[in-house]
Amino acid sequence: MSPAIGQPIRRIEGRAKVLGKARYAAEYPIRNLAHAVPVLSTVPRGRISAIDTAAAVASPGVLTVLTHLNAPRLPYRQPKEVPATNPKVGDPLRPLRDDVIRFDRQYVAVVVADTLEHAEAAAALVKVTYEPLTGVTSFDRALPNAQLPREGGRTGPYRRGTPDAAFAAAPVKVDQRYVVPTEHHNPMEPHATVAVWNGSQLTLYDKSQWVQNIQQHAALAFGIPYGNVRVLSPFMGGGFGSALRAWPHIDVAAMAARVVKRPVKLSLSREAMYGSVGFRPLTRMRVRLGATPDGRLTSVMHEAWAQTSTYEEFTENTLGATRLMYNVPNLATTYRIVPMNVSTPTYMRGPGEVTGMFALETAMDELAVALKMDPVQLRILNEPPKDLSVNLPWSLRTYVDALRDGAKRFDWARRTPEPGSMRDGGLLVGLGVAGSTYPGNRNPASARVRMDPDGTVTVQSAGTDIGPGTYTSMAQVAADAVGVDVSRVRVELGDSRLPYSNAQGGSALFASLSPAVRQAGLELARALVMAAVSDARSPLRGLNPDTLISAGDRVGVKADPTKFVTHAELLKSLRRPLEAHATSAPSGKPTHSIHSFGAHFVELTVDPDVYEIRIRRIVSSFGVGAVINPRTAHSQAVGGIIGGVGMGLLEETRSDPRRGRIMNANFSEYLIPVHADIPVFEAEYLKEFDPIIGPLGGKGVGELPIVGVAAAISNAVYHATGKRIRDLPITIDKLLAD
Structure with a gap:
């Protein structure tokens, strides 16, 4: 049997997607489902001076209209550690908590009705009067308030050598400014959440790149134990980073479901996708390069000014590549954030x-x-x-x-x-x-690999697959580790009850999860070998386990392929599944x-x-x-x-x-x-x-x-x-x- 790793195997979940059997967040057939539609602000900064919901409440099919005046006040307990996907500085937006408007298209109300059409019609009837305040809506006007991020770390100023003096002395120079505008995620699948309460147990069918982050967020928001929250996101129609953190619509859906005492679906419209689910921040940059006439860099100075919201400090690794890309002895980078009345970028x-x-390679x-x-x-x-x-x-x-x-x-x-x-x-x-x-x-991750009595191998992890082929690659890794054909491997992902996994983001999940899957698979293979030498009905009973190998859907003698027992025969004799669990994490201090x-x-x-x-x-x-x-x-x-x-x-x-x-x-x-x-x-x-x-x-x-x-x-x-x-x-x- 040839190795599965390195082969162009077709996506194992592809058929389910093509046939419409792969369920996305908004597609779960939940009985007695109500629909929520948010009402969005039309000003970037101000206060709600009045909100008239009478016509909406009286509309056909409406179950409730929630605003800051009547929405339940959630406890929002603080996590011990801020999730890696969230800004380290600032206060996350708490939907429907007060009358303050911080950005365009912020949620000011949510209408819950028996059908989507009734909810949309009623949402159009909600009348909001604002006390507008002068907002910071122009990047040029916001620039004087640019500041160094309080987070520091990779976004703090960096310097080696004497870049200013080297640039001044350079025979050949480039000094230019570059702009990357605000860009929004536009995945095929908009964000959606279906919230179902069963007593104090909450199930969220959510579009998420990190289900256990959503689980933690929801538990803290509603003041319930982590184990009381289950989040499922087995399939996604594109994420691109937009689903890495918990956005306000998740809280709103769960809040509404608790109020109306029935399941609630909140599926964002295309317009609402431009509100509170993040975006690539507008970033202006200045790049100065100094070089000798033969082309050797002597100085690089790269500065960036990037927009963030007024309530959180979003930062990203804009200048990290500049510090390592080329051989330059004198280099400086400075990253500043520019607070504006926008939702928090992501x-x-x-x-x-x-x-x-873009700036460095153009320069x-x-x-x-x-x-x-x-x-x-x-x-x-x-x-x-x-x-x-x-x-x-x-x-x-x-x-x-x-x-x-x-x-x-x-x-x-x-x-x-x-x-x-x-x-x-x-x-x-x-x-x-x-x-x-x-x-x-690479991040910490865990996996469980199980073989059932029919010889089928199941890989389980809470990690998600947003499209890169995680289902298939994990099946390939497990198949080679256990010693089975990849067609015998099932993969279960995107369920917060499965073994821990960090986010599917930052090109990290494969490097994080695959070592755990591999190790669990190898341990399962070892368990199969030990079963083969200990089971009374095995033809390999009593042999030295070091002389055996699990490969080709069987356990056999390395030196004599004619002596073997199939995995299915072993499991049938054992009358129980075999499973192994493994956790993988990067080593402590980096050496490379x-x-x-x-x-x-x-x-x-x-x-x-x-x-x-x-x-x-x-x-x-x-x-x-x-x-x-x-x-x-x-x-x-x-x-x-x-x-x-x-x-x-x-x-x-x-x-x-x-x-x-x-x-x-x-x-x-x-x-x-x-x-x-x-x-x-x-x-x-x-x-x-x-x-x-x-x-x-x-x-x-x-x-x-x-x-x-x-x-x-x-x-x-x-x-x-x-x-x-x-x-x-x-x-x-x-x-x-x-």
């Missing part, structure tokens, strides 16, 4: 790195132009011997390999350096390159810097008459350690690159700077890539193995592919037109104005 695919690397291209040097060679020339930011050796760094592999497959050598020098008929052709990196994260690296090469055309941009081809090369499933890994690459295309050319949440109102809170005006925008993708993974990240040698692949795409597009646009757009997205009007 992690969005490639959080931090995708923002910071590197500008430096290559100033040096009259090939952009690929400039990057290779500045390869660091170790991670200078933490003074640790790399666990595995194949950035140069990715650059060379991508350049060869892309035929980078055909590029002529002068902007506008390449044409295809009447179209300008641009070729651009940018690097990519993301940390190799663990990161993934990659490179993107973009070919696009620009119509010189109307400046329409069309991407023709993207060639990407990634180093992520061992690839467990090439099929699902390729899917992650394609998805990430598509997100990068959206970031580079289309996506931007537009707000009225006077009133703080989001103006394009819908699918028709918030532009995301469609099939016509997507070119040919040629994504390849380097063949490598990283033993430091874990026993399987593989790192997560979810975030890396989006990092650097927008910069490669920006650099290709400059090569085609000679126009440098540093403010995303790159649109026709910006090219015309440049």
Whole structure:
């Protein structure tokens, strides 16, 4: 039997999804279900001076209308430790707790009715009068109040060498400003929660990337034991970071269900998705690069100003990649937050790195132009011997390999350096390159692996699968560890009652959960061997267990494959399941810097008459350690690159700077890539193995592919037109104005 790991096995849950048998949060058939619809604020800051719910209460089918005047006051006990997905500083929003409005589309009421249609109709009848207050709704006006985060840590100022003096003395310099706008998650599945109370027991069917975080949050919010809350999220229609923390709609759904004494579903509309479920924060950056005439970096200074809410300090690792990407002795980074009347931002695919690397990799291209040097060679020339930011050796760094592999497959050598020098008929052709990196994260996780009397193996963990193929990869890991065909493995995920797992986010779940699954599988295999030598009816009874192996759905003698007992025969004789439980966690103090690296090469055309941009081809090369499933890994690459295309050319949440109102809170005006925008993708993974990240040698692949795409597009646009757009997205009007 050949190993399952490394094979392009189809998703084991794919058939259920295609046939509609995979249940998502809003799809559970709960009896006597009521529906909740929130009423959203229309001002970014103020107080509710009056709220008239009489017409809504009198509407057909309405069970209750909750506002700050009549909603139950939840205890909201404080956790011992703030969840890793939540800001470390500030006070989370407590829905319907007071009359204070902090941002546009905040919940001001919730209508609960017997049908969704009745709830929506009644919600439209709720009349809210506000005492408006002057809000901080313009980033420019908010900038004077920018401040260093109180959290410190990775967001605190960083400095090595003498970057200011080195920059001043540098013969070649780049000093430019870059902008990544506010972007909102737009997954196919909107957020939804179904809340069911049974006495003091609460069940939540929720869209969540971390069910046990939601379990803890709900227990603390309602003042009940953790064990009284069960959260289920076995399937998700896209998360991208939006479902990492507990958002207010979860509390509202459970609160409403307790009030009306029946199950309640709250499924957010597309407009409501732009309210209180987070977003990528608007970030302005200044990058200064100093170099010698032969291209060696002597100074890098990278500053960032990122928006946050007025009630929490959201931060992300925007400048972490800058500190480690290149070999530069003098470097400084400073990250500041800009409080505004917005809801709290959150992690969005490639959080931090995708923002910071847009600025850094665009600046590197500008430096290559100033040096009259090939952009690929400039990057290779500045390869660091170790991670200078933490003074640790790399666990595995194949950035140069990715650059060379991508350049060869892309035929980078055909590029002529002068902007506008390449044409295809009447179209300008641009070729651009940018690097990519993301940390190799790993968190504690546990798994249980069980074999039933029919020989079926079941893997259980509370970890979720938001789309990267966790069901399938865990089945592959378990199959090889236990010694069975992958077709005999079932995987159960997304239930808070299963063994502990951290979040599916930050490209961390595979590296976190797979060692636990592997170890539990190996222990189960050992238990099968011991059963084979101890069971009275086993043909292998009395043999030395060290001479046996569990493989090929059987326990056999290593030296004589003809002597064996099948797993099914063993379990039938035992008349009971066998199971093993294992927990995995990263070691204490890190000994290596663990990161993934990659490179993107973009070919696009620009119509010189109307400046329409069309991407023709993207060639990407990634180093992520061992690839467990090439099929699902390729899917992650394609998805990430598509997100990068959206970031580079289309996506931007537009707000009225006077009133703080989001103006394009819908699918028709918030532009995301469609099939016509997507070119040919040629994504390849380097063949490598990283033993430091874990026993399987593989790192997560979810975030890396989006990092650097927008910069490669920006650099290709400059090569085609000679126009440098540093403010995303790159649109026709910006090219015309440049």
